[in-house]
Amino acid sequence: MVRYGIIGCGHIAKKHVEAIRAVDGAQLVAVCDTDPGRMEAFLEEGVEGYTDSADLVSRSDLDVVNICTPSGLHPDLTVQAAEAGKHVLVEKPMALTMAEADRMIQACADNGVKLSVVHPNRFRPAIRELKKRLERGAFGKISHANATLRWNRNQSYYDQAPWRGTQAMDGGVLMNQAIHNLDLLLWTAGDVEEVASYQATRLRNIEAEDTSVSIVKFKNGALGVIEAAVTLYPRNLEESLSLFGETGTAVIGGPTANWIKTWKFADLTDEEAEEAIRQVEADPFGMPGHQCLIQDMTEAVRTGGEPMVTGEDGRRALGLVVACQTAAERGEPVSMDEVLKGGGCQ
Template sequence: MSNPNLPVSKSKSNSLRVALIGCGRILKKHAEILSSNEIDGMVLDSVCDIEPEKAQQAAEKYHVPAFTDMHELMQHRNPDLVTILTPSGLHASHTIELADYGKDIIVEKPMALRLKDADSMLVACAKNNCRLFVVKQNRFNLPVVKLREALEAGRFGKLVLGTIRVRWCRDQAYYDQDEWRGTWAYDGGVLTNQASHHVDLLEWMMGEVESVHARSSTAMVDIETEDTAVATLKFSNGALGVIEATTATRPKDLEGSISILGATGTVEISGFAVNEMKTWQFADKQPVDEEIEQYSENPPNVYGFGHKAFYENVRDSILQGKPALVDGLEGRKSLELISALYESIETGKEVFLRFTPKKCRLGVIDD
């Protein structure tokens, strides 16, 4: 293993030092941003994974110390900020354990698999006076930012219908990479994993959800959970919603989109990463409408470009006291909605929020 006491570069000594816990598939997106000086005031400090080979490979690639025990990392490196990239079913326990060090914490989506675990995370972070941030990078996509601005300006009038579509490809080889993938105990299905960002966007745009009704199937792969799901939603403002999510698209990713329809406007953001401004129509014409095409992006993959803006928001929250766009309480909202979708799938009934899950299998470890 690399030297755990490797000093921080003097040129970066005033930066927030970030430790990454978990060296799986998503590590690359976080590590490349933090190690390439893309973000002023932040630097990658160290990495950790229980598998020594994964930890060492990441350490060598990004030139930082490697650990196989997150507590040893905290004791040796004392980072300013910790990002949890472990399997979803471990997010809660890792957050609660690391909160004892009093350091601010970022956790990848979903923040947890069970609502009671999310609540325990919030309590632990409050008790130890550390901030909790949840990765929802699609909120920072340029076209999504413009959509939100139009919504806040009242340009849609009465909201009528909100729809998200996730049509991605995840074959059996993807799920076979790790034993936890596609399991109820540690991952969940397409709703929890791939579509969770889009579910978050739908609720963020349309407002509080009153009830949901959902169905699912496992169509193309051998996993415990679903690879395909559909749902209808009723929002407290009277609007309706539709969720279509699948990882059974073949042979490659097709679409990750959101559309919002109101009495005086319609916006559809498409592309495979909610990145392409496809439709922008409003009854009241404004100067921004003439230049809206420039607010599309062309990301190389479904992760998009939002992680950089997410980390900048976290930095400004920590160092300048600015509001965090997605803190722990905000992250809990979409988890409750996803839990309600699974409750409906299991019961076959309409589920009203706010509720206590009874049949939802997320985070349940079979004896």
């Protein structure tokens, strides 16, 4: 049995609890929050509550710590868990700066524990099908790719908690909402070479940006556009990932990127393409992404293998966000290599 403890009992922690309960061989044994009232919904037989994270990570029977706090708290809690010999599954973004991400990765390496970052969208059926097509070379040479997030987070959302919308704990639309889509962009279109970006705080009364538009150049020569905003009226409109190549065109979209909107390939007939779309539409959500991650971490702990979404993967997605922020701040294109080496906004 792989035993889990959760630090941070806010909204996202509920998904972690449901996922742990659904995975054979995983067991929730502890939760922690500085507000005892937030823990009440999670306390049941066999689950102990703590208000100090140091007490939770010191448990000898604990294997994995799931970090579900505001983003700015992730680094210190990850290091604390790693130094206590616990594996770590940390919510996105893993950190708000490259230096903090590196500190987390190093702490886990120094203490011989695993680090996985919550990027559950990789497990969506439509995204998995897209990845298979890429691995088979069905797109040929990629010309360009788009990652689009057009969502609504109204002012009442930001007013619910004092950390939301701040630079220190939230990080803005790219960091807090669009980073999942950026992870998918990197996972499918490849590593980025250079970024140019504009960002603005147009409609929300927050410190961080609520709107961002960036142009990226990939190392393979392809171009890309990243559009992200939480200003859409009156509700979420679209989350999409689009890839365009010499022998293939694919758009995964909908309010969340769960549905195949366009699926055209030189090696598929129209009937075969339609069948692929129907198969995804029959179960567009599949196994919940958090459950996939818990299942994966449980197996990694048992076998000694590496998680499917590693700390380095989380760092790569964070790096693209930091590159966009840095390019917007400087008003000029930014080298991705510079950012990944620790340059850029910190």
